[in-house]
Amino acid sequence: MFASRATHVELSGIRKMFEGAPSGAINLGLGEPDFQPPSHILEALERAVRGGMNKYGPTGGLPELRTAIAERLSKDTTVHADEVLVTTGATEGLCATMQSLVDRGDEVLTPDPGFVLFAPHITLASGTPVFYKVRPEDEFHPRIPELNELVTPKTKAIIVNSPANPTGGVFDRKTIQGIVEVAEENDLLIISDEVYEPFVYEGRHETFLGKYDKVVYVNSFSKLYSMTGWRLGYLSAPKDIVKTIAKISYYFIACPPTPTQVAVLAGLRGPQDFVVQMVKEFGRRREIVVDALNKIKGFECPVPKGAFYAFPSFRFKMTSEALAMRILKAGVICTPGSAFGPGGEGHLRFSYANSRENLAKGMGIVEGVAEALA
Known part of the structure; x- marks a missing residue:
């Protein structure tokens, strides 16, 4: 059945x-x-709903929001609005990414232990999850030689997650560079889930964005503004990848919710205290x-x-x-x-x-x- x-x-x-x-x-x-969520975001949501912002919008997200996201990301590297896709939460962004980039028989390296959605998303795309270990004695960083040994001719991508769920591990620059080198040497995609980016308690968050030209960077407003039920996230990648993921995303969601996008735009433009x-x-x-x-x-x-x-x-x-x-x-x-x-x-x-x-x-x-x- x-x-x-x-x-x-x-x-x-x-x-x-x-x-x-x-x-x-x-x-x-x-x-x-x-x-x-912050009061100015709640007020913006009410204004959007009462003001008639309740219709379908562009599949890729409101242009003003894509621009604001690109500006936020440009603190680490230069990002343009057409390299941003607004998604219905990071979950949908990750799933649409897998459906867009992973074929039957492709292998995707994913952390163990790792977030519960990663392996099922690979499986649902008819790919094969291949697990790489992250251990407490290594501060939950992967061992780069082990990661490299897992690569086969079938390997398509590496999923990374820092700060990490469930471990709380945070990658440093050395680890990021090591993973990037594995990807470069084997022409792999890096799919980087960075939804916990604000929550770093020692040092600063180090991103994969801008470190390699085949990165799909995934993030969300759920944690940033405490709005998990609003289901709004985004990803950034090269234009051709964004365009393809947007095509697949359309068949999942048609478009991300319009009023919440308006409210989040107010969040990005407003105070961050x-x-x-x-x-x-x-x-x-x-x-x-x-x-x-x-x-x-x-x-x-x-x-x-x-x-x-x-x-x-x-x-x-x-x-x-x-x-x-x-x-x-x-x-x-x-x-x-x-x-x-x-x-x-x-x-x-x-x-x-x-x-x-x-x-x-x-x-x-x-x-x-x-x-x-x-």
């Missing part, structure tokens, strides 16, 4: 946990900021969660340098899914590391996108579960 593409992908491990969550559970499982304060708050929450986890017997948590996730390892004799379910039954939603690939087994992911009070309560519950297992 069902198409093979539907049976070859599994339900996200993140969604599994939410479906089994008891009422009132503390949510440390979902990757979304717990703030309202909201983002600065939000990142500072996440930095404080990071300390709460990491300190608490490292005091719990049986857990060890490296300090994440970016995003808003802690990815501790554990020493209990059970799978990550079994441990996550125990914690869930006690009243805290987290995500088993196995949801992010085989390399995530033995880990849990905790989002610190929640109030300090809930983080403290949640860590107390986790400690109680750990003590019962000791």
Whole structure:
């Protein structure tokens, strides 16, 4: 009855946990900021809706927004508006990219552990995911010689994600240069998911944009302005790639939502102090969660340098899914590391996108579960 593409992908491990969550559970499982978007963006959305901006727009996004995005990206390299595509969230941008660039039999290198959408997007495009390891002892950076060894004549692209979900790893210039060299030597595409770009707590964000001429850079406004439900993202790539992805994107979405584009344009043109304060708050929450986890017997948590996730390892004799379910039954939603690939087994992911009070309560519950297992 069902198409093979539907049976070859599994339900996200993140969604599994939410479906089994008891009422009132503390949510440390979902990757979304717990703030309202800035008031000037909300006001712009209301004006757009009441002012009649409720019709179809261009498939590639409103020209004014594409220009504003290009200007934002040009702080790192020169980007033109026709090298930008507005998407219905980064998820749709990633999926349309795979459908546009990956053929049956193509191999795509993707991180393990890595974001839950990467491998299914490759599979849905009839490609083959090939996993490269990222390890805590390497600060969750890939080992470049290992990456190079995975390349075959079938390899089409490398997916990278920095700051990373679920690990919180942040690539430095040396790692980026190493990955670029692998891509250049083998004529590969680099598909770079940089949606957590604002959330870097040590040093600065280093981008793949402008480092190589075959990069598809993917980003989103979901985290930047705390508007995950608005579903608005974007990508940047060479003009011919943008044009092709836009063609495929049309058959998914026709066009991105018009009123939210108008509102986001106001966000880009307006003050950015909201983002600065939000990142500072996440930095404080990071300390709460990491300190608490490292005091719990049986857990060890490296300090994440970016995003808003802690990815501790554990020493209990059970799978990550079994441990996550125990914690869930006690009243805290987290995500088993196995949801992010085989390399995530033995880990849990905790989002610190929640109030300090809930983080403290949640860590107390986790400690109680750990003590019962000791």
